[in-house]
Amino acid sequence: MRSIKVNLDKKSLSSYEICIGNSILDRMALLIAKNHKAGHHIVITDSNVGKLHGSKLLAALKDVGLNVDLIEFPAGEPAKNIHTVVDVAGRLLDLGADRNSLLIALGGGVVGDLVGFIASIFMRSIPYIQIPTTLLAQVDSSIGGKTAIDLPCGKNLLGTFYQPQAVFTDLSYLSSLTEEEFNNGLAEIIKYGIIDDAKMFRLLEDNMEPEKIKDPVLLLKLVELCCRIKKSIVEIDEKEQGLRRILNYGHTLGHALEAQSAFALSHGEAVALGMIAAARISENSGYLESGSRERIERLIRKAGLPCRIPEYLATGGIISRLKMDKKKDGDIIHFILLKKIGMPFVNGGIDEKIITPVIEGMR
Template structure:
């Protein structure tokens, strides 16, 4: 089992470990029993992950003497809202949860974001642990303490910064992950290559087929590299005041597309389209060479991700949704652009005509 320590600012919660490996769930139960003692634990999961892993996971924790309950909610982004939070809070109260109760988020980014949000507000906060079961959650959402639910106006508009006490990343969960969901995770991995690690980007260009087989040690190394990149950025800018914005490469566009599609475009698909748009915009503005923008698009296509914006979405609707971005300042939407692969930067104002031109070029 590999271990990465996230060292946070002294004023915030204590630092925590990300443990990564394959078939580490039994050891996880022992570590929780030893390092994160509590009278009562509640596993929060969705109905898909619950039916696959719920019973076994609960049994593993009970075997080491822990008092555990499980709460499930319907899988999918549509559940990432305040009404799910209210339902879970009610369930927690029925189960006798109090300030000493430990929450365990077992699932993808939706479960992680919802559980983190509840943990940050339930009885003015209770501790929680992330056990990510999708590739998106393993390389991204389980680390860094951003919690949120969506509002009808846009994604993640209600949320907190609240760090977990630990993260356990078990690659064996990926065996049951559908290909489309695995590809969504590849979008986030490609993002790390683009913003911070050209060598990893090249590795993916050369070995995408092997990575897609899920079995390889290569995938373990890549997941570890992504966790290290994210933790380094979070350590410098926990509250998203500057450097952490670069993790949002492609996300401003991605969130807009997810929202206007009513989430039929998934997070990973939105991010993939957003990264292509950001690369094309960087090229149009004279920052990025054409061949670098092409390499990004080619790799995303190789990963099985979309590269065309569905015709039904108008440029005006996409631009309206872009304006709802949390990272805007006043009327100015900030975009992460590229000088080259491995060298992102943030711009505060982008010509509307250029944005429209990129959208039109990318239409099916």
């Protein structure tokens, strides 16, 4: 099992370990019992993950002597809302949860974001642990302490910065993912290559065939590389005052597309489209040479991710969503653009006139 320490400002209070390995359930349970003591451990998961992996985790935690319960909520992005928060909080109270309880988020990014949010506000905050079960959550959302729920008018508009006590990443969970969900995670892995690691981008270009990319040794290497990139960015800029914004490469337009499609487009698919749009804006504005833009599009296509914005998403609607983005300043929409692969920068503001033809060109 590999271990990566995330060192944050208030050191002993908010620093934590990311443990990564394959089939680490028993070791994980022992480590939780030893290092994360609490009167009551409550696993919160969604209906899909609960069915597949909930009872095994519960049994492993009971085996090491913990007082454990499980709460499930409906799977999928539409459940990442205030109604689920209120419902789960009520069920926590029914189970007798108090400030001596610890929450365990077992699931993908939706579970991690929602449980982190609840942990940050339940009885003015209680600790939580992340056990990410999608590739996307393992390389991205479980690390860094961004918690969130969606509002009807946009994604992640209510949220907090609240770090978990630990992250346990077990690659064996990935074997029950659908092809589509696996590919969603590849979108975030490609993102890390684009924003920070040209060598990893090349490694992905050489190994994106389905039979190669799922090789356990390669997968472990990629997950670890991504966790190291994210942790080093979060350590410098925990609250997204500057550097951390580069992690949003592809997400400005991605979030707008995801919300405008009423989540018919998954997060990974929307981010893939957003990454292509950002590369095209970078190229059209004279920052990025065309060879790099083409490499990005080729790799995204090879990963089974979309390269075309669906016709049913009207350009005007997408632009209105962009204007609601929480990272905008006044009417200025910030995009993360590229000088080259591995070298991003935060653009001071992109005009609607530049974005519109790029969206139209991706039909």
